[in-house]
Amino acid sequence: MPKPPIIWTNVLIFSITFLIAAIAVPYYAITVGFSWLEITATIVCLGYCGMSITAGYxxxxxxxxxxxxxxxxxxxxxxxxFALQNSALHWSSDHRVHHKFVDQNDKDPYSAQRGFWYSHIGWMLREYQSQRYSDYSNVRDLQNNPIVMWQHKHYLALTIATNFGIPLFLGFLSDSYIGMLLSVGVLRLVLSHHFTFFINSLAHIWGSQPYTDQNSARDNGVLAFLTYGEGYHNFHHIFEYDYRNGIRWWQFDPTKWLIKSCSWLGLTRNLKICPEDRIIKAKALMQLKRAQAKAMLLPDAEQLLQRMEHEYALLLERMQAYYEVQKQLMQQRKELLQQRKAQLLQQYSDFDIRKNYAEMKHNWQQQQQQWQNFIQQYA
Structure with missing residues (x-):
């Protein structure tokens, strides 16, 4: 089978920017040097691009x-x-296909089963997905979003304006056009690209699988640091509707922190979380599978397997009982809070009535006294 045609635009962009970042940036750093303003601007812009992809796209x-x-x-x-990773509409369409057909070489746009190079960048260098460039049937909901569609319509102009305009504007402020173009323009873009690409490649190759082994996704704390929390990929592939990737407080997931912080400001709402019992159940099932695999190698394998299955069933039974009671307690608490709220509202209403009554009584007594004084003048 002949290989699909090369997408020369992508090849040139990835090649030229990488060569500049690998050669020109170090040369400039040695001969001229980057100021702290340029370094800070690069880090801030890198974070802006990364979080726009992780929290937004x-x-x-x-x-x-x-x-x-x-x-x-x-x-x-x-x-x-600014991140130059296609429009939100196209990116989301590809990503939903990836989740639906993960690891299926003929359907997954960046299947890790086809190797590191293909899943990292190779899938974007040839027209492997040419038939899908205009098929957005799986993102009809986003086609009703005016902001997403505005960005999709003006994507090319926006990429040019941001990738040249922002570095040039910062260069004007710092009087260092070349330094800002190299650091904020090129180095930031290359790092942003490959940090994101690591999720498609390394996050399906390197790491642990604490929640599921039904696909190649892995959890990796190192990748989480480079990808703003996206490295907890094994959890994400089984609980993709959860706004968190790192579910524990100590797991590095700044994207989760941003979304949660914005909820306090009224900028985000309806944050979805997977029930804790489902997470525990998935993790326990993986532990059971690994224990069973090891037990098969021991002399008393059958007895051990029976005991493991018994302990696992008992765990699920007691967990289910615990969470049922927890749900009942939470429901009771909710009802008590609603009752208390109703009582407070009633007390407040009663207070208003009593206050109104006292004011009316006072006004009546004053008017009555004034009337008496007035009448006495003519008695």
């Missing part, structure tokens, strides 16, 4: 794990164009 639009205020959506739409 990925968790907001591709998976709808929460809802966002239009202001935040505009912020992500501009940052996504």
């Amino acid at each position: 990925h968790r907001l639009w591709a998976h709808k794990t929460y809802e966002a205020h239009p202001v935040l959506q505009w912020f992500f739409a501009i940052g996504g164009a």
Whole structure:
């Protein structure tokens, strides 16, 4: 089978920017040097691009794990164009196909089963998905989003404006056009690209599988640090509707922290979370599978397997009983809070009535006294 045609635009962009970042940036750093302002601007812009992809493209639009205020959506739409990773509509469409057909070489757009190079960048260098470039039937919900469609329509202009305009504007402020173009323009873009690409490649090759082995996705704390929390990929592939990737407080997931913080400001709402019992059950099942595999190698395998299955069934039974009671207690607490709220409202209402009664009584007594004084003048 002949290979699909090369997408020369992508090849040139990836090649030229990488060569500049690998050669020109170090040369400039040695001969001229980057100021702290240039370094800081690069880090900030890198974070802006990365979080626009993770919190915007990925968790907001591709998976709808929460809802966002239009202001935040505009912020992500501009940052996504700055990241130069296609429009939010196209990115989300590809990503939903990836989740639906993960590891299926003929359907997964960036299947890790086809190797590191293909899943990392190779899938974008040839027209492997040419038939899908205009097929957005799996993102009809996003086609009803005016911000997403505005970005999709003006994507090319936005990428040019942000990738040249922002570095040049910062260069004007710092009087260092070349330094800003190299650091904020090129180095930031290359790092942003490959940090995101690591999720398609390394996150399906390197790491642990604590929640599921039904696909190649892995959890990796190192990748989480480079990808703003996206490295907890094994959890994500089984609980994709959860707005979190790192579910424990100590797991590095700044995307989760951003979404949660914005909820306190009214910029995000309806944050979706997977029930804890489902997470525990998935993890226990994986532990059972691994224990069973080891037990098969021991002399008393049959007895051990029976005991494991018994302990696992007992765990699920007691867990289910615990969470049922917890749900009942939470429901009772909710009802008590509603009753208390109703009582407070009633007390407040009664207070208003009593206050109104006292005021009317006082006004009546004053008017009565005034009337008496008035009448006495003519008695």
